[in-house]
Amino acid sequence: MQRYDLIIIGAGPAGLFAAISAASCNLSVLVLEKKENPGKKLLISGSGKCNFTHTGTPEELILHYYEGNRFVKPAIYAFDNKSLIEYFRKMGIPSVVTENGKVFPATFRASDVLNALVENTKRRGAKIRERCPVIGVKKSAEGFVVKTTTGIYESRTLLIATGGKSYPWTGSEGDGYLIAETLGHDIVNPEPALTPLFVEGFPLRNLSGLSFKSARVSLLRDGKKVIERTEPLLITHKGFSGPAILHLSRDAQRGDEILVNFLDVASEELENCLLDQKHKLVRRRLREFGYPLSLIDKAMQICKVLPKRKLSELPKAKRKCLIKTLTAYRERINKAGFQLAMVTKGGISLREVNPKTMESRKIRGLYFAGEVLNIDGETGGYNIQFAFSSAYLAVKAICHHLYSL
Ligand SMILES: Cc1cc2nc3c(=O)[nH]c(=O)nc-3n(C[C@H](O)[C@H](O)[C@H](O)COP(=O)(O)OP(=O)(O)OC[C@H]3O[C@@H](n4cnc5c(N)ncnc54)[C@H](O)[C@@H]3O)c2cc1C
Numbered sequence: 001m002q003r004y005d006l007i008i009i010g011a012g013p014a015g016l017f018a019a020i021s022a023a024s025c026n027l028s029v030l031v032l033e034k035k036e037n038p039g040k041k042l043l044i045s046g047s048g049k050c051n052f053t054h055t056g057t058p059e060e061l062i063l064h065y066y067e068g069n070r071f072v073k074p075a076i077y078a079f080d081n082k083s084l085i086e087y088f089r090k091m092g093i094p095s096v097v098t099e100n101g102k103v104f105p106a107t108f109r110a111s112d113v114l115n116a117l118v119e120n121t122k123r124r125g126a127k128i129r130e131r132c133p134v135i136g137v138k139k140s141a142e143g144f145v146v147k148t149t150t151g152i153y154e155s156r157t158l159l160i161a162t163g164g165k166s167y168p169w170t171g172s173e174g175d176g177y178l179i180a181e182t183l184g185h186d187i188v189n190p191e192p193a194l195t196p197l198f199v200e201g202f203p204l205r206n207l208s209g210l211s212f213k214s215a216r217v218s219l220l221r222d223g224k225k226v227i228e229r230t231e232p233l234l235i236t237h238k239g240f241s242g243p244a245i246l247h248l249s250r251d252a253q254r255g256d257e258i259l260v261n262f263l264d265v266a267s268e269e270l271e272n273c274l275l276d277q278k279h280k281l282v283r284r285r286l287r288e289f290g291y292p293l294s295l296i297d298k299a300m301q302i303c304k305v306l307p308k309r310k311l312s313e314l315p316k317a318k319r320k321c322l323i324k325t326l327t328a329y330r331e332r333i334n335k336a337g338f339q340l341a342m343v344t345k346g347g348i349s350l351r352e353v354n355p356k357t358m359e360s361r362k363i364r365g366l367y368f369a370g371e372v373l374n375i376d377g378e379t380g381g382y383n384i385q386f387a388f389s390s391a392y393l394a395v396k397a398i399c400h401h402l403y404s405l
Pocket residue numbers: 009010011012013014015032033034035038039040041042044045046047050051052053132133134135161162163164166167170171172173174175176341342343369370371372380381382383384385387
């Protein structure tokens with residue numbers, strides 16, 4: 001049986017980039033992929049357009065990985081957004097930057113990115129075996145014995161790049177956690193992150209599609225604020241989404257509530273607006289203030305204010321109700337599950353992985369890259385960037401390890 005220098009479990013962006021880099025370093029590489037095709041999640045990333053990184057300095061990038069920012073630092077500094085953009089350019093994939101700093105392939109086609117990665121993997125001589133789920137790994141004296149549903153393979157080093165648990169139909173079902181656990185690693189409880197939030201019997205469902213450029217959304221637990229974000233917000237037919245919600249969602253728990261200030265204005269400011277120019281219609285004055293008519297109509301319906309009411313005819317209690325609905329709209333929420341989560345919070349415990357090499361601190365020759373680690377980034381290209389940056393460090397260390405033997 002051939003013993004490979006490196007077996008990579010998972011042909012997502014982390015696994016494919018690692019395969020190309022390791023094969024370029026003259027290592028014999030085998031990529032084992034569970035699904036019938038590699039990179040299923042990459043294909044749907046950024047709504048099929050693949051927002052693969054974000055503009056900014058490395059210092060700025062690392063701020064978008066929550067409490068994982070210290071761990072990601074060596075990887076991001078070693079292979080940053082500029083390196084990734086240049087890497088794709090050399091592969092024939094120029095990129096474009098959108099207004100908000102997101103970086104995409106110029107064609108806005110994730111398939112171009114995936115095809116280039118797969119072609120390069122094969123051209124460099126790395127093998128990809130599809131429909132080949134890994135079901136067990138054992139450490140041997142010479143390296144690793146990897147059991148799949150179709151055969152057994154051996155390698156000197158092993159890279160686990162199986163992704164997290166989100167969008168399980170793409171192949172990321174948490175297998176990497178089980179494999180790492182059997183090798184003695186701790187797993188931080190995986191939870192859905194970057195998910196929409198749902199509201200039972202959602203009163204605003206008719207406003208589905210309405211968005212706000214900068215809403216202030218607070219997550220409340222037992223009435224106390226847990227976290228707050230001021231970012232774009234989207235109303236959906238089941239609740240809320242958009243960056244403000246996606247970013248809060250990693251901290252949301254069953255029973256939590258959210259408080260939405262749709263235009264991020266002080267309630268006093270809105271009250272002052274409703275107290276002057278009393279001859280005007282309530283509806284018109286709120287429109288002048290900046291609220292969309294559909295939301296005004298909904299708020300007036302909730303507060304039982306008739307459409308033709310003038311400000312002079314608005315009783316104090318109804319004025320207060322309108323202000324509350326527009327600046328402190330409160331709902332109990334449910335978080336969507338892994339089926340709709342873009343990423344997984346949790347994963348391989350970072351305490352047991354060297355951030356400079358991505359090598360296990362428990363088992364020599366075992367490495368991790370990408371979302372399988374307990375790292376999740378914000379929306380905007382940070383998760384794919386980390387998949388590449390961590391794979392880069394892992395392969396650098398693998399080559400060093402094997403050539404120094
Ligand atoms: C809808 C959606 C949109 C997204 N958009 C963006 C975006 O625009 N920008 C961004 O930065 N991030 C985005 N993400 C997140 C990003 O796609 C992931 O963070 C990234 O793909 C992680 O890469 P990975 O290589 O670590 O894992 P994955 O891409 O999940 O790949 C893991 C691979 O391992 C394989 N595998 C799993 N278990 C086994 C096993 N036992 N044996 C063999 N193979 C196995 C899987 O089949 C899969 O192919 C999005 C995610 C989703 C779901």
